[in-house]
Amino acid sequence: MRLPGLTPWCRVHALSEVDPAELRALGFRLVLLDRDNTCVPRGESDPAPDVVAWCERARERGLRLALVSNNWSVRALRQTSEALSAPVVTFAMKPLPFGLQRAMDAAGVPKEQTVLVGDQLFTDGLGASMAKIPVILVDPQSTKDLFYTRLLRPVEARLMASVPYGWARVRDERAHGAR
Numbered sequence: 695m696r697l698p699g700l701t702p703w704c705r706v707h708a709l710s711e712v713d714p715a716e717l718r719a720l721g722f723r724l725v726l727l728d729r730d731n732t733c734v735p736r737g738e739s740d741p742a743p744d745v746v747a748w749c750e751r752a753r754e755r756g757l758r759l760a761l762v763s764n765n766w767s768v769r770a771l772r773q774t775s776e777a778l779s780a781p782v783v784t785f786a787m788k789p790l791p792f793g794l795q796r797a798m799d800a801a802g803v804p805k806e807q808t809v810l811v812g813d814q815l816f817t818d819g820l821g822a823s824m825a826k827i828p829v830i831l832v833d834p835q836s837t838k839d840l841f842y843t844r845l846l847r848p849v850e851a852r853l854m855a856s857v858p859y860g861w862a863r864v865r866d867e868r869a870h871g872a873r
């Protein structure tokens with residue numbers, strides 16, 4: 695079962711599987727990053743070394759980064775933002791597209807060159823769809839979720855059951871001229 699507008703552009707197990715060089719080759723210049731369970735396990739503020747390393751690698755490849763989070767803890771967000779050297783949009787209210795748009799406006803990068811990486815279909819996936827940008831869906835870093843997210847995870851799992859992991863579909867689309 696797949697719903698229109700809710701099928702991610704790409705699905706990977708973790709951010710570290712996203713190849714910054716590949717994103718650049720596809721014409722992207724800005725990567726918007728969800729924070730909780732994408733960059734840091736929910737309830738923590740310090741990103742793992744592989745996430746920090748990924749951000750450095752992405753910047754070396756010429757990508758700009760910004761965190762876009764629904765989290766309301768400004769202090770925790772600032773800590774992650776500093777650790778990743780990436781600006782942050784707080785109170786993003788995904789799936790509404792305004793926070794994502796704010797991050798694109800702040801970076802001065804149009805939506806055609808922007809991609810979002812997140813772990814939740816109903817906030818990140820739907821938000822990206824509303825903002826008209828592609829989304830790369832990662833597996834959540836931890837099983838800790840807010841209670842309403844926990845309610846949605848089984849629905850999400852059902853919708854994602856037939857979506858394969860990996861870049862094969864993306865490469866295929868590129869080969870056929872679509873993004």
Ligand SMILES: [Mg+2]
Pocket residue numbers: 728729730731732812813814
């Ligand atoms: Mg998240």
